[in-house]
Amino acid sequence: DDDTCDRINRLISAVLILLLGLVVSARQCLGEAIYCWCPEICATNHEKYANLMCWVDDTYFVPFLDRIPHPEEVRQRKITYYQWVPIILMLQALMFLAPWIVWRVLAGRVGIKLGNIIQAACKSQLSDKCEEREAAHKFAFYLLNRFHHHQTSPPLPHLISPSKCFSNTCHFFKPHLFTSYIVVKILYLTNSVGQLFLLDKFLGVEFYTFGYHVLTFLIANRQWTPTDRFPHVTMCDFRIRQSTNVHQYTVQCVLPINIFNEKVFTVIWFWLVIVAAITLCSLLGWVWSMTLGTTISEYVKENLSVLNMYIAEDQVELQSLEIFAKKYIGRDGMFILKLVAKNSGELVAAELLQSLWAHY
Secondary structure, eight states: OOOHHHHIIIIIIHHHHHHHHHHHHHHHHHSOOOEEEOOTTOOHHHHHHHHHHHHHSOEEOOOTTSOOOOTTSOOOSEEOOGGGHHHHHHHHHHHHHHHHHHHHHHHGGGSSOHHHHHHHHHHHHHOOSHHHHHHHHHHHHHHHHHHHHHHHSOOOGGGOOTTTOOTTTTGGGSOOHHHHHHHHHHHHHHHHHHHHHHHHHHHTSOGGGHHHHHHHHHHTTOOOOOOSSSOSEEEEEEEEEETTEEEEEEEEEEOHHHHHHHHHHHHHHHHHHHHHHHHHHHHHHHHIIIIIIOOHHHHHHHHHHHTTOOOOOSHHHHHHHHHIIIIIIHHHHHHHHHHHHHHHOHHHHHHHHHHHHHHO
């Protein structure tokens, strides 16, 4: 009940980010995520303690040419994200599913399952047997006709609560399928763009420009060097209590996991930009084709002419076709037929329209 762009968002994007999250989780669990260099006075068990302490507590980045701040100074450039990367990736995958859930709820309020129409249309296209094709075609026609009657018939009085509805205004607030679909498209676009800025807040760096800097390095054919976005070497402070004395240590740590995180988030940056561009083009394409492209009457005439159906040019026939297009098919009916065409082909949509015209 959606198009290819929507499936890129809700299926491919969600699965891709989920797989990246599982790989990062496996890398953290199966390998050493952090190694800290301890002073010579540290025993082996102290080194393990330092590794665990610096993994649980946050490390901070200090370039090799800069002075290490004193303990009483505020440590800048804290690296606080690496422990939470798998969880954040899981949440990103769920965010790609959220607009699809909204669409299923809104589409379910039109009285029929839109997916059944698309599925029946696809079955009529793929089936080799004439009987199966005809049965699937009739089922899709039945659902479309039922959708029309659900949209045009007023609600039954005994099903209307006076506290929720006044007079005949309930029909006015009946949800419009195409409008709901555009809202969901905007949600998909907002999700892709919004995740860039959410990751910027999470990582604590200018992540929305990260891919641009990667491209400049690649175009200039320069060797990639670690940056403060995903530093490979960091510093860590921790305290050891010995009897009544408290000793503070500052150790240098290497984060092998950040080498992997850098590659993962590079893929995510480019993927989010590509998905946002595809979604924007799809959104503009739907708005153009449904509002600024052809009118409903022109769309009906074009699709009936595909099957060489003769439309008389007399006034009565043209007026009947106009009423059929605007009153019977309507904006939402045209949207469903276009959705059928995107999933099953223009010919299947034209055949359904022909059946509706013959029935009318």
